[in-house]
Amino acid sequence: MLYGMYELQKAWLSSASAGASVVSEWLGNPRNPLGYTGFGPAVSSALEVFSHAAAPRGKPAFGIDSVTCNGKDYEVVESDVLHRPFGNLKRFSHAGLPKDAPHLLIVAPMSGHYATLLRGTVERMVENAVVYISDWADAKLVPMSEGKFDLDDYIDYVIEFLEHIGPGAHLMAVCQPSVPAFAATAIMAANKHPCRPVTLTMMGGPIDTREAPTEVNDMATGRPMAWFKQNLIQTVPLHYPGAGRRVYPGFLQLAGFMSMNLGNHMMSHYAMFKHLVVGDGESAEATKIFYDEYLAVCDMTAEFYLQTVNAVFKEYLLPRGLLTHRGETIDLGAITDTAILCIEGERDDISGVGQTKAALTLTPNLPDAMKRYHLAPKVGHYGIFNGSKWRATIAPIVEGWMAGHARGRLQAVA
Template identity: 45%
Template sequence: MLYQLYQFEDDLVAPWRDWARWMKGWPSVLLDGFSPAVARQSEASLEMLSRFEFTHVRPDFHITSVLIGNRDVPISTEVVLDLPFGQLLHFVADIDTPRPRVLVVAPLSGHFATLLAGTVRTLLRDHDVYITDWVNARDVSVTAGRFGVDEYVDYVIRFQEEIGPGGHMLAVCQPCVQALAAVALMSEDHHPATPRTLTLMAGPVDPRESPTAVNELALSKPLSWFETQLIGTVPFRYRGGGRRVYPGFLQLTAFMAMNMERHVEQHRKLYRHLANGETAEAEKIKTFYDEYFAVLDLTREFYIETIDRVFQKAELATGDFTHHGRKVDCSAIRNTALLTVEGGRDDICGLGQTSAAHDLCHTLRPHLRRHHLQANVGHYGVFNGRRWENEIYPVVRNLILSME
C-alpha cells in the first residue's frame, strides 16, 4: 500500500500543479490591476506550487559542448549498450585526438546518473567518457528478472568489457563496493579489459569506519524492518507494475530529512529571487532541484542486499563478499592503480570508509596507491563544484595520465 498511497496523494495534487502552470502562461491575468511587485509575488507563488512534485523521468545531461584545449568542442551522446536495468552511455567529443577512456560508475541510490553531469563535464576536458545510466526499476518489466548486488557487479564488468582494454574506472559513492569487487574479479581472471586505474570517491568500502547517520540507520533496524516498512509494489499503470521496489521518493525524503533546514531555506531563497525578479539567481536553485527531485526506484533485492551485505555485514571489508557464490579477493588487484578520495566534511560517507580499500588491496605496490583527502568539502562536493574541478580532478587526471 506504500506506493499506492504515494501515487494517490500525488494524483490529488497534480490538478493544482497543472492549474498553476496554466496560470503562469497568462501574464495578463496576473498583471491586470496589480502593481508589478504584487504581480511578481503572485507569479512566484504559482511557480512554487507548480514545482511541488517529485518526477520519475530522467533529466537531460545538458552536455552539448565542452571546452577542450582552447576551443569549444561539440559533444553528442550515444547508447553503446542497452540492457534491461541500465544503459552504457558514451559522450562522444567531435575531436580526432585519442584520449583515455573512462567508465564512470554512477550510484544507484534513488537519483538518476544525471546527478553526475558536472562530474562528466569536467572529465570530458581530457578524457573519453562513458557512464552507467541506470533505469528506473518501475519502468522494468518483471519479466526482466532480478537485479541485486551481484547483478550490479555483472553490469559493471560488462560495461567495462564494452569499453575495451586499456580503459579506466571511476566510481562515485555507493557503487565503490561493486566497482572494487568487479576489478578484483577481472584482475583474478586476467581479463583483458581490466581497467588500468580505479578511482573510488566517497564510497562505503568499510562503513564501520567513522559511521554517519546513514550507517547508523542501516544498523538500527533488523533487515525484516526494512523489508516490511520500506518496500512497495509498483502500480500496474507503469511498465514495471507488480515489481517490488524501494521507492525513490523514500530515499529522497530520507536524504532531505538530514538537512531539512537547508532545503527549506533554499526554497525561501528561490521564492525571494522569483518575487524580486532575480532570474539568474532563481535559475541556479531551480536547476539544482530539478535534478535533485528526479528520483528512480531501486529493485527490492538490490536495496535489501545493499543494507544487508554492504552496511550491516560489511562483507567486502571483512573478506566475506561473494559474487554468485565466488569469493572476491581484492588482493588479486596487482596492476590497477588505486586512488581513493574522501571529503573532510562528508556526512554521508565518513572518513576512512573509502580509504579502507588500500588495506584490502595490500598487494598493490606503493607507487600504484594514492589517497586524497579534500578538506572542508561535503559529500556532494567531492564530485561536483569548485573543489572538485580545481583540486580533486587534477589528482584524478594525473593518476590516469600516469598509467597511459
C-alpha cells in the same frame, strides 16, 4: 497500498502545480494591475515556488551539448553503445580528443537518482577523455519477464561494460558503486582479465562503513532487516511496465534524502522565493536547476537494495573478506596492477572520512606507488564530484592519476 497512495498524491499535486503556475503567470503579467500591488509579486513568487516543487518529473537529459578544450569549443556526441534491461552503457566524446585519449567508465550510483546526477562529472572528464557511464534503469519500468537484479548482477554489468570498452580503460565509482566496482576489479584481477581497469578511482564510497559512521550508517545498523523489508519495500502498481516487481521506491528514498537536511532545503526554497520577489530570475533559476535534478528519482529493485544494506552497512562483508560473487569469495588481494585513487570530502555527511580510504589497506599486494589518497578540504559529499572544487581541484588529480598509470598496462596488453 503506500505506492498507490503516493500515485494519488502525485496526481493531485500535478494538477495543483499546473493551477499554481497559471495563477503565478497571471499575477506576474505586466498588464495585470494586481502585479503592481504590495502583495502581487509576493503571491506570484510563492505560487511559482510551489508550482516548481510540486511539478511531476521524469528522467532528466544529460544535455551536455559542447565542451571547451584547448581554447576551442567542440560538440559533444552522446550515444548508447550497449543496451541491457537494467541499464545501458552511454558514451560521450568529441572531435577534439586525440586518438590516444583515455577511456573512462564512470559507474553511477543506483541509489534513487538517475545517472544524470553525475552530469557535472561527465562534463568535466569528457574534456580530455572518452567517457562512458552506466545509465541505470528505473526498476518500475523494467518488465518482470527480465528477471531480477541484485548485487551479483550489478557486478556483472560493471564487468560487461569494461569488456565492451576493451583493454586499457579506467574505472571511476562515485559513492555507492565503489563497493561493486572494487569487487569487479578484484574478480577481473584474479582471472587475469585483459579488460581489468588500469586505474580505479573511488569517490566518497562506503568501502568500510565502520569508519566514521554517519547518520546513513546509523540508520542501517539501528534497525533489523525485517524493518527494511516491511516498511520500505513496495510493489509496483499495475499501470507501469514493471507491474508486480518489488522495489524500494524513489519517492521513499527522496523522503529520506530530504529529511536529512530538511532545514537546508527549506531555506533554499525561501531564498528562491526572495530572489523571485525582487526579480532576480538568474539566482532563482540556479536553484530550480538543482532541484530539477534532485527531485527526479527512480526505483531500485528490492533484492539489490536489501543485499546492499545487509552486505555493506550491516555485515561489512567486503572489508571482512566475506563478500561473495556467484558463490565465490572475492579476494581483494588479487589486485596487483590496478592503480587505486581514493577521494573523500572533509565535510561528507553520507560517507564518513576514512570509509573510502580503507580500500588502500585492503589491497596488500598492490604496490604503495599505485595507491593514493586525497582528502578534499571543506568539501561535502556532492562537492566531491560536482561544482567548482570538483572541476578546478579534484578532476585534475583524477586526470593526472590516469595519465601517470596508463602507459604500463597499455604496453602489457598490446
